[in-house]
Amino acid sequence: MLSLTNVWVEYGEKVVLERISLDIAEGAFVSIIGPSGAGKSSLLRVILGQDQPSRGNITLDGKPLPAECGPDRGVVFQRYSVFPHLTVLGNTLLGLEFAQAPLTARLFGSARKAAVAQAEEMLAAVGLSDSLDLYPTEMSGGMQQRLAIAQALIKRPRILLLDEPFGALDPGIRTDMHTLITRLWREFGLTIVMVTHDIKEAFGLGTRVLTLDKRRHDPHAPHRYGAGVIYDIALTRRMAAEAEMEAGITIDKNGNN
Numbered sequence: 001m002l003s004l005t006n007v008w009v010e011y012g013e014k015v016v017l018e019r020i021s022l023d024i025a026e027g028a029f030v031s032i033i034g035p036s037g038a039g040k041s042s043l044l045r046v047i048l049g050q051d052q053p054s055r056g057n058i059t060l061d062g063k064p065l066p067a068e069c070g071p072d073r074g075v076v077f078q079r080y081s082v083f084p085h086l087t088v089l090g091n092t093l094l095g096l097e098f099a100q101a102p103l104t105a106r107l108f109g110s111a112r113k114a115a116v117a118q119a120e121e122m123l124a125a126v127g128l129s130d131s132l133d134l135y136p137t138e139m140s141g142g143m144q145q146r147l148a149i150a151q152a153l154i155k156r157p158r159i160l161l162l163d164e165p166f167g168a169l170d171p172g173i174r175t176d177m178h179t180l181i182t183r184l185w186r187e188f189g190l191t192i193v194m195v196t197h198d199i200k201e202a203f204g205l206g207t208r209v210l211t212l213d214k215r216r217h218d219p220h221a222p223h224r225y226g227a228g229v230i231y232d233i234a235l236t237r238r239m240a241a242e243a244e245m246e247a248g249i250t251i252d253k254n255g256n257n
């Protein structure tokens with residue numbers, strides 16, 4: 001579905017990523033790990049369309065990825081991206097209002113009614129049905145991240161990009177969020193690309209784990225070489241478990257059912 005061919009990200013003289021070639025299948029849950037500064041967020045930004053690769057191509061369904069971030073891609077960052085002056089419902093509605101009324105960001109009559117129903121449905125999916133009128137300052141970190149996820153999903157993206165989405169949350173809340181994101185991934189048929197520093201999270205959630213790091217170093221010019229994908233691990237056990245759950249069958253370790 002998503003294909004990167006010989007993608008490089010360079011800022012001036014500084015090479016951040018080099019020769020990234022990847023095919024990401026529809027429905028995959030790809031975790032990206034690697035040392036700080038390896039270029040994990042830079043990779044997400046080029047997939048999002050926020051930055052352009054300095055070389056190489058990215059295609060979505062075989063067509064060049066549109067330069068701007070369209071409704072096909074949603075994103076959730078570690079820092080809360082919700083608007084403090086809007087309620088939970090207002091924050092969630094905003095995406096639809098911008099999409100449907102780009103000039104005024106206001107919807108009226110039946111269009112607004114339909115948008116509110118859609119927002120309420122999405123907020124129910126992330127467990128915020130009882131919090132529609134709260135403002136972000138009245139909510140915990142976990143609730144704000146649930147809201148950020150609802151905001152990202154309201155436009156029904158096919159690809160959800162997560163940049164350390166649970167990094168600022170307490171361990172107990174993180175576990176709840178892992179359950180939530182796994183359920184949403186399955187329910188909405190999403191393709192997820194998630195950056196994390198937490199190796200357990202990467203392997204626990206992903207169907208595939210990519211490790212970014214530099215293959216070569218020049219001690220006299222650390223900016224000269226960028227990071228590439230040094231490990232690409234398919235987690236067949238998790239994919240089998242997902243397939244079993246969907247089809248109600250059991251697949252043995254040789255892939256037979």
Ligand SMILES: Nc1ncnc2c1ncn2[C@@H]1O[C@H](COP(=O)(O)OP(=O)(O)OP(=O)(O)O)[C@@H](O)[C@H]1O
Nearest residue numbers: 011014016034035036037038039040041042043195
């Ligand atoms: N707009 C920019 N201009 C110049 N350099 C940049 C820019 N954006 C990122 N970089 C550099 O690119 C490198 C990779 O940054 P990036 O944030 O992608 O790494 P990361 O692996 O996500 O790091 P972390 O795990 O610490 O979040 C860093 O050295 C950073 O300073």
